[in-house]
Amino acid sequence: MLRNLIIQVNQTQQFLWRTLPDGRRQVSWRVWLLIFVTPVLFLAAAALFAYDSVSFVSRAERTTGEVVRVYEWEDWTPWKGSHTVYGPVFRYEFREGDMTEASLGQSSANWGFEIGSRQEILFNPQTKGNVRLPVFEHLWALPLTIFYIGLITLIPALFAAWRVRRWLRGGTAG
Incomplete structure (x- = not known):
């Protein structure tokens, strides 16, 4: 049924814009979609x-994570050129007595933290995954x-x- 409706609409408007013989102008819905x-x-x-x-x-939940590793690599962007970006990995207490490690899932030139430093992080208490x-x-x-x-x-x-x-x-x- 939906397929027939789509086919019918496509068959009734086989133009983008047109001027009719009586001078009226019409624009297809496709033009508005493209715009x-x-x-x-x-x-x-x-x-x-x-x-x-x-x-x-x-x-x-907020907690404090300890930086245990920092991955670094060279990157290039049009606005900064060649620069080093960092991807830190944090160790934090996920639940009482359950220590885990997680990364940010992103990298930045601003995240070159010292190993052993402590940073405030956000984590999802329902699942172990990336922190922010x-x-x-x-x-x-x-x-x-x-x-x-x-x-x-x-x-x-x-x-x-x-x-x-x-x-x-x-x-x-x-």
């Missing part, structure tokens, strides 16, 4: 990553960056939508 797909996907991804951070923080640092860079930088990219891509999308609506108003009334 807004990028910003909507970026904004949805930002919302999902923000939800993940909020969800993790709401379930997490209670800092902006680890919890909110990714969702906020993706959100800003979504807003930036929304600007040309809104301009394109304005141009399409202006083109549609240019046709004669039918």
Whole structure:
């Protein structure tokens, strides 16, 4: 049934935009999809990553972890060039008397902690897995960056939508 509906919609709008013989202009739903797909996907991804951070923080417990290892390697980014990034591994008490180790699951040039140093970390008390640092860079930088990219891509999308609506108003009334 859904397949038939999709086929029917595809057969009724086999155009992106057109001007009818009587001068009326029409735009297919595909044009609107193409205009807004990028910003909507970026904004949805930002919302999902923000939800993940909020969800993790709401379930997490704070503790102090001891840095037991720090992996390091060379990285390159357009804004920093070649630099060293670090991936620390922490030992912490998961439950009473149950010591475990976990990494952050990410790396950063800012996380070159000394072995044996103690850092405040967040962990999920239901499962052993990656821990997180209670800092902006680890919890909110990714969702906020993706959100800003979504807003930036929304600007040309809104301009394109304005141009399409202006083109549609240019046709004669039918």
